[in-house]
Amino acid sequence: MEILYKSTRGNKEAVTASQAILQGLSPDGGLFVPTAVPKLKKSLKELSELSYQELAYEVMSSFLTDFTEEELKGCIQRAYDSKFDTTEIAPLAEKDGAYYLELFHGATIAFKDMALSILPHLMTVSAKKNHEDREIVILTATSGDTGKAAMAGFADVPGTRIIVFYPKHGVSPIQEKQMVTQKGANTYVVGITGNFDDAQTAVKKMFHDPKLGEELAQAGFLFSSANSINVGRLVPQIVYYVYAYATLLRQGKIQEGEKIHAVVPTGNFGNILAAYYGKQMGLPIDKLICASNDNKVLYDFFSTGVYDKNREFILTTSPSMDILISSNLERLIYRIAGEDSEKCKELMEALSAQGKYEITADMREQLGDFYGNYATEEEAGQTIARVFRKTGYMMDPHTAVAATVYEKYKAQTGDERIAVIASTASPYKFTRSVMCSLDSKYETMSDFELVDELNRLTGTAVPRAIEEIRTAPVLHDRVVDAADMPAAVKDILGIK
Numbered sequence: 001m002e003i004l005y006k007s008t009r010g011n012k013e014a015v016t017a018s019q020a021i022l023q024g025l026s027p028d029g030g031l032f033v034p035t036a037v038p039k040l041k042k043s044l045k046e047l048s049e050l051s052y053q054e055l056a057y058e059v060m061s062s063f064l065t066d067f068t069e070e071e072l073k074g075c076i077q078r079a080y081d082s083k084f085d086t087t088e089i090a091p092l093a094e095k096d097g098a099y100y101l102e103l104f105h106g107a108t109i110a111f112k113d114m115a116l117s118i119l120p121h122l123m124t125v126s127a128k129k130n131h132e133d134r135e136i137v138i139l140t141a142t143s144g145d146t147g148k149a150a151m152a153g154f155a156d157v158p159g160t161r162i163i164v165f166y167p168k169h170g171v172s173p174i175q176e177k178q179m180v181t182q183k184g185a186n187t188y189v190v191g192i193t194g195n196f197d198d199a200q201t202a203v204k205k206m207f208h209d210p211k212l213g214e215e216l217a218q219a220g221f222l223f224s225s226a227n228s229i230n231v232g233r234l235v236p237q238i239v240y241y242v243y244a245y246a247t248l249l250r251q252g253k254i255q256e257g258e259k260i261h262a263v264v265p266t267g268n269f270g271n272i273l274a275a276y277y278g279k280q281m282g283l284p285i286d287k288l289i290c291a292s293n294d295n296k297v298l299y300d301f302f303s304t305g306v307y308d309k310n311r312e313f314i315l316t317t318s319p320s321m322d323i324l325i326s327s328n329l330e331r332l333i334y335r336i337a338g339e340d341s342e343k344c345k346e347l348m349e350a351l352s353a354q355g356k357y358e359i360t361a362d363m364r365e366q367l368g369d370f371y372g373n374y375a376t377e378e379e380a381g382q383t384i385a386r387v388f389r390k391t392g393y394m395m396d397p398h399t400a401v402a403a404t405v406y407e408k409y410k411a412q413t414g415d416e417r418i419a420v421i422a423s424t425a426s427p428y429k430f431t432r433s434v435m436c437s438l439d440s441k442y443e444t445m446s447d448f449e450l451v452d453e454l455n456r457l458t459g460t461a462v463p464r465a466i467e468e469i470r471t472a473p474v475l476h477d478r479v480v481d482a483a484d485m486p487a488a489v490k491d492i493l494g495i496k
């Protein structure tokens with residue numbers, strides 16, 4: 001069955017997977033969604049016998065139907081290789097009555113690697129398929145992890161350049177050091193004096209600026225996006241939910257067909273949306289547990305049916321979830337609106353004009369698969385300390401938000417069904433918050449001293465990604481106002 005992609009905001013002609021990947025965002029401002037969600041092609045039992053790469057092919061080939069087997073397998077082999085520090089790619093750790101799906105074994109030790117190690121390959125294959133010979137310029141706004149993971153993926157990939165914008169004062173020191181030391185002649189990093197939403201809004205505006213688009217085309221460039229709205233990121237993320245289920249089945253922890261919960265620390269709603277698609281493919285997932293930090297727009301949305309970003313933006317120790325506009329939620333909105341693009345467009349226009357919208361009662365009724373809650377800073381810190389003291393397992397602050405919300409869910413419902421918690425970053429990426437959750441005495445140490453403390457305390461190896469940046473020179477130091485981002489892009493590309 002051929003799967004095409006159409007916009008959430010218009011009934012224009014659908015495009016192929018490779019075209020959707022190349023374009024990133026639909027020209028009408030909507031996100032690309034598959035015309036149908038394909039079903040898993042093999043039984044769960046059969047899937048449980050596959051390697052990560054084989055499973056990736058099973059899942060991704062159902063969505064990316066205009067890729068040949070050779071093309072897609074080539075992309076998968078180049079992505080999920082020794083860049084990951086385990087052949088399992090996404091191992092499952094059973095701790096304290098839950099299963100942590102560790103998505104941080106890639107090049108930049110955060111879950112963004114799961115998709116961004118393959119996106120550049122999907123994109124260059126897509127360009128070739130569509131006879132696109134302009135140079136692809138990836139513009140990305142990052143709340144910390146995407147930027148580095150995207151650069152690691154695109155660095156020195158021929159025919160591409162990547163420009164990353166990050167909030168100068170909204171990422172952790174290690175996240176910043178990871179970005180500003182990025183190598184690769186085609187990578188550019190720009191700090192902005194604003195928050196992540198400012199950066200993301202400005203990037204979206206550039207995508208929709210016809211004048212800028214024309215200037216770029218003249219100069220031989222084509223904008224694309226590596227943000228989590230790209231279909232080429234969403235689809236690879238479905239794979240690890242299927243893999244987690246397959247692993248549980250292989251290990252005899254569940255019976256074939258038994259439902260599990262997926263608990264996901266959420267920001268832009270990309271990761272959890274992949275689990276939702278997984279469920280629609282037939283993966284036995286019961287609840288999709290959406291965990292927020294103090295920026296609990298999504299929790300409020302699930303509780304009230306009102307999405308309202310008009311609130312204070314709170315900087316937390318889980319910066320990759322400090323987000324007030326969860327872009328990928330639009331795909332869910334479209335779905336629960338009965339694939340009514342007019343309704344979806346109306347709500348998204350209200351969000352952009354008033355910063356808020358309310359869904360209908362009919363739409364709310366279709367949110368039964370989801371449970372939303374949030375964790376305060378204090379609660380997340382307590383979870384890190386509690387689980388570490390009990391089991392010796394150290395989790396990062398994002399994962400701690402999810403683990404806390406899972407505890408709240410169990411306390412509220414008494415539901416003891418097996419749960420997989422998406423563990424989205426290595427604790428080594430956030431040493432300060434992690435160590436200070438254990439003891440305030442660590443406050444006076446530097447982030448890199450804390451790396452050694454963490455290593456001493458847990459006995460886990462310091463990841464290569466951290467060793468590399470300890471002494472690496474800063475290669476990027478540009479900082480601009482959010483308003484000056486288009487000028488910075490033109491300057492970088494040498495457009496007058």
Ligand SMILES: *Cc1c(COP(=O)(O)O)cnc(C)c1O
Pocket residue numbers: 110111112145146228265266267268269270271272320321398399424425
């Ligand atoms: C990006 C990120 C998240 C949030 O994922 P979304 O897909 O944006 O919801 C959570 N944790 C970490 C560590 C991340 O990098």
